[in-house]
Amino acid sequence: MRPLPVGEHGLLIELDSAEEVEALHAELLRRAADGALPPVREIVPAARTVLLDGLADPRGLIAELAAWDIPPLTAGDRPAVEIPVRYDGPDLADVAALWDVTPEDVVRRHSATEFHVAFCGFAPGFGYLTGLPEPLHVPRRDTPRTKVPVGSVALAGPYTGVYPRSSPGGWQLIGTTDTVLWDPRREPAALLTPGTRVRFVPQETA
Numbered sequence: 242m243r244p245l246p247v248g249e250h251g252l253l254i255e256l257d258s259a260e261e262v263e264a265l266h267a268e269l270l271r272r273a274a275d276g277a278l279p280p281v282r283e284i285v286p287a288a289r290t291v292l293l294d295g296l297a298d299p300r301g302l303i304a305e306l307a308a309w310d311i312p313p314l315t316a317g318d319r320p321a322v323e324i325p326v327r328y329d330g331p332d333l334a335d336v337a338a339l340w341d342v343t344p345e346d347v348v349r350r351h352s353a354t355e356f357h358v359a360f361c362g363f364a365p366g367f368g369y370l371t372g373l374p375e376p377l378h379v380p381r382r383d384t385p386r387t388k389v390p391v392g393s394v395a396l397a398g399p400y401t402g403v404y405p406r407s408s409p410g411g412w413q414l415i416g417t418t419d420t421v422l423w424d425p426r427r428e429p430a431a432l433l434t435p436g437t438r439v440r441f442v443p444q445e446t447a
Contacts (some may be wrong), residue, residue, distance in 0.1 A: 251299060252293045262287070263435075267314055267436060269291065279297065298442060322437055322438065323442050324420045325420065325444045327417050327443075328347070330417060333414075333416070339379050340376075353442075354373055354440075357437060358370060359371045361431065365431065368435075370433075371399055371401075378399050379397065380395045381398070386411070389414065391407045393410075
């Protein structure tokens, strides 16, 4: 861990991998719930960092972090969020070619994987989901689309994601879902938050 003070009340912790970020984020939440963490306003994970904002004494926490023993991430007690998916995306065949399998195998492998939300960003409700092994990581499209439909299930690099609204995007689209990822009337508004377990459930296409 490489902790860096940010302003008077912030602390940015750099790590070497997404797995380390997820483990640290889970440990911070556990300590906060147990009252073993100094009061903090926000804990925000990203791809290789965790930001703590609203600390009274960031440098004091830096000294504490050096002594922490952070256990590896394990599956939580909460049931996984199930997202029904029609595997009808325009890039399904391209992903199958990259994986050197059939489109049916892509569906089987993707839906058999338990994902979890590493961090959120890009758009409200968009979660970066990890879980696919490295041989199944795929590149972004050479030419991004100017408009990706809402509900598109997509792959890029080590991540799977679901577009919570229509927007430009360069990820490989393998399916669609009617699940609402972001609803300001809901509490919490985002269906997927860091640490959430996720499974994709194949549905028949129309």
